[in-house]
Amino acid sequence: MKRLRNIFLFVTLMFGVTLSMAQEPKVSLDFDNGKTATETLKKYVTALQNADAEGVAALMTKDAMVYGLGGGLDSLNATQHKAYWVNSLTNYKHNISNDLYLPVKVENNWNEGEWLLTWGVNTLENNKTGIVTPVPYHIASLVVDGKITTMRYYLDYISLLTKQGYSVTPPTE
Numbered sequence: 389m390k391r392l393r394n395i396f397l398f399v400t401l402m403f404g405v406t407l408s409m410a411q412e413p414k415v416s417l418d419f420d421n422g423k424t425a426t427e428t429l430k431k432y433v434t435a436l437q438n439a440d441a442e443g444v445a446a447l448m449t450k451d452a453m454v455y456g457l458g459g460g461l462d463s464l465n466a467t468q469h470k471a472y473w474v475n476s477l478t479n480y481k482h483n484i485s486n487d488l489y490l491p492v493k494v495e496n497n498w499n500e501g502e503w504l505l506t507w508g509v510n511t512l513e514n515n516k517t518g519i520v521t522p523v524p525y526h527i528a529s530l531v532v533d534g535k536i537t538t539m540r541y542y543l544d545y546i547s548l549l550t551k552q553g554y555s556v557t558p559p560t561e
Contacts, residue, residue, distance in 0.1 A: 422502070431443070
C-alpha cells in the first residue's frame, strides 16, 4: 500500500510540474515601454543613416550584447558593436527604408522581456566603388530604460555576399 501511495504522489507531483511548465506564454502589443522602445530604435536607425557611430553607441547599455551582426562573429559586446559600425560607416553609406516597428512584451517564456521587433531594407552604398546593395533585415531588440541591452540581427548573408560578387561553392562528394 505504501508503494502505491508513493507512486500516486509521484504521478501527482509530475502532473503538477508538467502543468506549470505548460503554461502558455503571455504576449502583449500594448505596454508602457513600447513607445520608448520604438523611439530608441528609430534613433538607432537615424544615427546609422547619419553615419554617427557615437550616436549608435550612446543608445546601448555598457554591457549590451549584439548577436548575428558582423558575419563570422557570434556576438559583439557594446565596444565591439561600436567598432563594427565605425568600420561600416567609414566604408558604406546606409539608407534605411521600408522600416516597420512592432513592440512586443513576452511573459512566461524563454524570451521574456519587452522587445522591439523591426524589419526593413538597409541599402548599402560602397563609398569607394559606388556599388549599391540592398540588405533586407529583421532585428529583435530588448530596450530597458531607453537603452538597448540586447540586439539579435537576422540577415540573409548568402544573398548579401553573392550580391557583392562572392560565390558559394557546394561541397564535393
